[in-house]
Amino acid sequence: MRKLLNVLYVTNPDSYLAKDGENIVVSVEHKEVGRIPIHNLEGVICFGFMGASPGVMELCASHHVGLAFVSPYGKFLGRVSGRVSGNVLLRKRQYLLSDDEEAAARIAMNCVLGKMLNCRSVLLRFGRDYPEKVSPEFSERLQWLTEGVRQLRESPSDTLNELRGREGILSKCYFDCFDDLILSQDPAFAFESRSRRPPLNRVNALLSFVYTLIAVDCASALESVGLDPQVGFLHRARPGRMSLALDLMEEFRPYLGDRFVLSLINNRVVAADDFLVKENGAVILTDTGRKAVLAAWQRRKTEEVMHGYLDERVPVGLLPYAQSMLLARHLRGDIDGYPPFVMR
The missing domain is CATH 1.20.120.920 (CRISPR-associated endonuclease Cas1, C-terminal domain)
Structure with a gap:
């Protein structure tokens, strides 16, 4: 059975996600407020519109970590995933x-x-x-x-x-x-x-x-x-x-x-x-x-x-x-x- 890992929920609409090595760095107004190793995550959900860098998208895709964007209303906007796996x-x-x-x-x-x-x-x-x-x-x-x-x-x-x-x-x-x-x-x-x-x-x-x-x-x-x-x-x-x-x-x-x-x-x-x-x-x-x-x-x-x-x-x-x-x-x-x- 698959192991249950953590999901990173980014609730501040002014947050921006960037990549630093094998970490996702969360910043607000260019100030770092959080840093999470990618291997600890199975998903990232952002409630806001500042977005994420291409580096974060690549990092999530290569580690099969789902990256989803949701509006403050809770409406699903889209998600980034890597290559399609399976048969x-x-x-x-x-x-x-x-x-x-x-x-x-x-x-x-x-x-x-x-x-x-x-x-x-x-x-x-x-x-x-x-x-x-x-x-x-x-x-x-x-x-x-x-x-x-x-x-x-x-x-x-x-x-x-x-x-x-x-x-x-x-x-x-x-x-x-x-x-x-x-x-x-x-x-x-x-x-x-x-x-x-x-x-x-x-x-x-x-x-x-x-x-x-x-x-x-x-x-x-x-x-x-x-x-x-x-x-x-x-x-x-x-x-x-x-x-x-x-x-x-x-x-x-x-x-x-x-x-x-x-x-x-x-x-x-x-x-x-x-x-x-x-x-x-x-x-x-x-x-x-x-x-x-x-x-x-x-x-x-x-x-x-x-x-x-x-x-x-x-x-x-x-x-x-x-x-x-x-x-x-x-x-x-x-x-x-x-x-x-x-x-x-």
Whole structure:
């Protein structure tokens, strides 16, 4: 199993990255504020626009360290990677199946089913832990979601468009319950519905920010096993979009994303003043808020969880890598279907 290393998060938008030997040097206004050996890193994520030198890009690429750029809003902008590794026959098989509607739908179905099973588990766990907070509306929506999962299992979608429609309906049912999961009494963390581009409240700002972190990890994991993160099955190919990374992260949204965001709010890791509300209503994390979230995220990635299919304990940070390996094995024909990660 791959070793879990550190990710360097550069949160100051005025930071610039330069190379000095085998080190990445972080500077603000031409003053060095940090120096990290490249062999200690598996990824670098920059939240800002000052950028990085060509030397840093070459250093990261040659050491297979992903270098990603994200806006202060948490929107993914782009990433730098080295030569594509892995078996070219594996990627050819990926491209072939992506263009096959029926084959793509089978893989996409497992991604969606894993996501909805994990959504259901999040709601069931809340019901067990806080039975006194379960409203009749919550129970009704949970029943709808349970029935939707049953139908997905027993009557798989024939087309990708049908599958996307069913996923959208079930996701809305899940997010209709999301406000009940927030234990904080602070009205600043009220949640009405999912909003993106831009997020219009603090909960959505956290969700979008964390989803971006997961997507970057998924893209790096896919590349590490030789797959092309831009050619997906559920999400169709578009210029600049990491379609396969978005496919892979679907099953991780509830487990890695939503539960983490709820813990940040319910455990008061973040407060209302860790966010900035822009003139157009968009809500973003402040630099202080980003640092608090990223510190908690790194701690979360070191925790271990039992992987049901592999039957072994895996660090949370390596779950995208484990699932990438399983997807590659399926595409090669080593296993019959792609087994999504389902939380216990």
